[in-house]
Amino acid sequence: MVFSVVTLFSGCAADDGAKASSANNTNNGNVNVGGVQDIGVFRDIVNTGGIPGPDTLDANGFFSEHYIEYQTEDCGEDICLFGMLGRGISVLSSDYMNVLQVGMTTQVNPQDYERPPTDFIAIIDVSGSMYSDNKLEYVRQGLHMMIDSLEANDRLALVAYSDMAREAQELMFVDSAENRQVMHANVNRLVAGGSTNIYDALWLGFDIAAMSAAEGRYARVVFLSDGQPTAGITDPSSIITLAREKASKTSQLTSIGVGTDVNYDLMKELAMAGGNFYFIENSMALPDIFVEEVDCFSFPIAENVHVTLSSGPDFYIGDTVGFEDFTSSSAGGEATFPAIYLASRTSENIEDPNSRRGGGSAMFVRIVPQANTMSLSGILLSMSYTDPQTGETV
Known part of the structure; x- marks a missing residue:
């Protein structure tokens, strides 16, 4: 059984001497991908005067080291999917660079559950x-x-x-x-x-x-x-x-x-x-x-999670970084996670909030126009999952 997970963390943090790949105490309901590579090894090599290799850092590990303010609208479900679009001029050419950030949030309060x-x-x-x-x-x-x-x-x-x-x-x-x-x-x-x-x-x-x-x-x-x-x-x-x-x-x-x-x-x-x-x-x-x-x-709050991204007629999907399980094509792509977990802390001890600022994982997708067009209409993000309590598909 392949058991790659996504985890929602609230209040589980590592101290300054240990970098946890999926723990932070300031993410306010943002979602981290379980098992992502933190930058502890990268930092350790730099501190000892070495040059880190490309395998010591990945996108989610980097962004989990920084707090990112995600949208907090409640979609009415336990897990909410969102997308944020950024546009700018490429430093290598005069072309527009369009980047879509895809992430997940939750309004579920882990403090409502007991270990x-x-x-x-x-x-x-x-x-x-x-x-x-x-x-x-x-x-x-x-x-x-x-x-x-x-x-x-x-x-x-x-x-x-x-x-x-x-x-x-x-x-x-x-x-x-x-x-x-x-x-x-x-x-x-x-x-x-x-x-x-x-x-x-x-x-x-x-x-x-x-x-x-x-x-x-x-x-x-x-x-x-x-x-x-x-x-x-x-x-x-x-x-x-x-x-x-x-x-x-x-x-x-x-x-x-x-x-x-x-x-x-x-x-x-x-x-x-x-x-x-x-x-x-x-x-x-x-x-x-x-x-x-x-x-x-x-504990699981969603199972058989399936995220899909579809492109519009005027553009195609370029390279992506973030979700390791995402399979892409020019017309879009998809990612499947067997389970999403909610994590909570039973102790009243609060670590130094500066010890790890992580803000949740995300996927970044380059949107490439088919021609000289500014239109990016037609992007469709969708998600389905099974409620582990009821067995129903959401």
């Missing part, structure tokens, strides 16, 4: 490289904070992996001081050494998540790595396929990449399979990420 009891499955890299920069120590701190932040009806499992994956903590309720002590003790037993078997780690983590699903519970798989797959099945496409097959609406995946040695493309694709992606520029930011996962939750 359901959740099973958190933390998959932790304990390969030898986790000794460097005190990464494993910061991970331990984060897990301790996570345990203390969980509700009594939540459960936690811990998977540690290096040459192979093992269940370091079975799925256990956080409903007593004794259980919390057991969890803290198991975290303290984590030691680093060996290679990095990502495939087996994800397999075991999702196997535990499947038990949660069988009991009708919501699961969050939190996967952390600081390097490349070096043991077991190391082919990135096989690892990504596994995540796409296992991720679901009730078993979501968050991937956390630590340091410059991490396989950034792999971690990004894992996020596209079903959740968030954090790139940690500073290991000291690791503890806050685990609490962030407890504070934030998401």
Whole structure:
């Protein structure tokens, strides 16, 4: 199952040391595409005197770093589609440049929803490289904070992996001081050494998540790595396929990449399979990420989302940037998203609003006149989706 998602975020933010690909606290109902590439890697390379490559930045990652004031009219549905047209003279020629910005907003208030009891499955890299920069120590701190932040009806499992994956903590309720002590003790037993078997780690983590699903519970798989797959099945496409097959609406995946040695493309694709992606520029930011996962939750408000764009008789559709799933032609194009999620925060803590200004994802389309005409009439934007509560098509 391919599980690329779009997420509506309200109040789930990363701190200044960690750049979350799909989280911000100032977007006022704008829509972010889940798994988009933030500019954390780009910024980190610049700060160390390097020259970032083109694969370190994409359109949605860039625009999610900036607050953009989108229209707020209520279309009467849970998800609203909009378009904004910009026109100017090209710097390369005297021709007019016409650009259509396509985005989505919502009027749904995530604060009206409560986080359901959740099973958190933390998959932790304990390969030898986790000794460097005190990464494993910061991970331990984060897990301790996570345990203390969980509700009594939540459960936690811990998977540690290096040459192979093992269940370091079975799925256990956080409903007593004794259980919390057991969890803290198991975290303290984590030691680093060996290679990095990502495939087996994800397999075991999702196997535990499947038990949660069988009991009708919501699961969050939190996967952390600081390097490349070096043991077991190391082919990135096989690892990504596994995540796409296992991720679901009730078993979501968050991937956390630590340091410059991490396989950034792999971690990004894992996020596209079903959740968030954090790139940690500073290991000291690791503890806050685990609490962030407890504070934030998401749930579907639209499924089988289909967006179409049709051109008029006097122009055609040029190149597009933004929605990776958009397929274009001269007559228009379309994009399909299996689900749109609403994300909310359970904590009262408010981060520094300057830590991430993200304003939501968008697609930008170049509109090219067929002849010397100023008319752009005939642009048609449409969207349909299934209401997950009623099963009706909107």
